[in-house]
Amino acid sequence: MRVIKLGGSLMQGPWLRPWLNAACCTPGAVIVPGGGLFADAVRQAQEFWEFHETVAHRMALLAMDQFGLMLAAMDERLGLVSKAAMIPQLIDQGRVPVWLPSTELADGHPDIHETWDFTSDSLSLWLAATLGADELILVKSADLPGGSSPCIRQLADTGIVDGRFPDLLERFPVALRVLGPDHLPEPETPL
Numbered sequence: 001m002r003v004i005k006l007g008g009s010l011m012q013g014p015w016l017r018p019w020l021n022a023a024c025c026t027p028g029a030v031i032v033p034g035g036g037l038f039a040d041a042v043r044q045a046q047e048f049w050e051f052h053e054t055v056a057h058r059m060a061l062l063a064m065d066q067f068g069l070m071l072a073a074m075d076e077r078l079g080l081v082s083k084a085a086m087i088p089q090l091i092d093q094g095r096v097p098v099w100l101p102s103t104e105l106a107d108g109h110p111d112i113h114e115t116w117d118f119t120s121d122s123l124s125l126w127l128a129a130t131l132g133a134d135e136l137i138l139v140k141s142a143d144l145p146g147g148s149s150p151c152i153r154q155l156a157d158t159g160i161v162d163g164r165f166p167d168l169l170e171r172f173p174v175a176l177r178v179l180g181p182d183h184l185p186e187p188e189t190p191l
Contacts (some may be wrong), residue, residue, distance in 0.1 A: 001028040001091070001133040004191060005124035008036020008067055017074070018184055019139050024077045024096050026190035030087055030131065031078070031098045032124040033071055038063030043116070057114035061102040064120055068098045084130050099127060117163040125165065129172035137176045137191055144180040152176070159186040 004023045010016040023029050035042070039060045046056040067153040072078040079095035081087055082103035101123055108114060111126055121138060128136040142160050144150045152169060155161045155178060169176065177191075185191060 001030060001087075001131055002026055002135045002137060002191070003030045003032060003124055003128040003133045004137045004139065005032040005120060006034060006067075006071070007138070007140050008034030008039060008063075008120070010034070010139065011036045011067065011070070013141055015141065015181065016183060018187070019151045020075055021187065022185045022189060022191050023139075024075055025188055028091060029096050029135075029191075030091070030127070030133070030190050031068070031071065031096060032101075032120060033064050033067035033098060033129060034120045035060050035063035036067050038066045039119075053116070054108070054114045056116070057118070058106065059104070060116075060119070061105055064123075065100040068100045072098050076181065084127060087131060102129075113164060119162040121161045122164045122168050125168050125172055125174060125176075128174045134175060136176050138176070138178045138179065139191075142180060143167065144178060150178060152178075171172060 005017055010019060025033055042063055043060040051121055057184055072080050076097050078098050079090045081090055081097045082100050084104060087097045093117055105112060112118060118178055145154055145158055152166045156163055156166050
């Protein structure tokens, strides 16, 4: 099983469909959507109205759900799941699960910090650890410092992954690949 996080910023460029297709061609893939423009709207509302981080985090989970719904509408191979426990069954049916986290995490979770330092990057790592996945693949729209094997702390320092991700990776040591625009696969090629 491979958990593939498709960054929300991909929806603002030409690469979303090729990355989505590659994810769908990957055996045992589970897609975690980022928040993208939907999460940006939450950030703007929180900045203006100054509501609590917990509320913003839970709204950002809904932003991930929105992007996930959009992805599922783009490719019939995808199936929506609201609980991690539903993922293996959907894979067994030959579908590619898209995890919508808001239901599963509606009341919080002890492993998850409800702040902007714990974004869909860390949520995808948590899901990969929860599922016992073989690998986590983070797909980003930004060029990666350090070439094909960037330092995870450097990625956090530059804002490419969230601030909690490096420590969480130490706690949940899952095999990790971070892919950027230079890594876009050929059509119909799995990740």
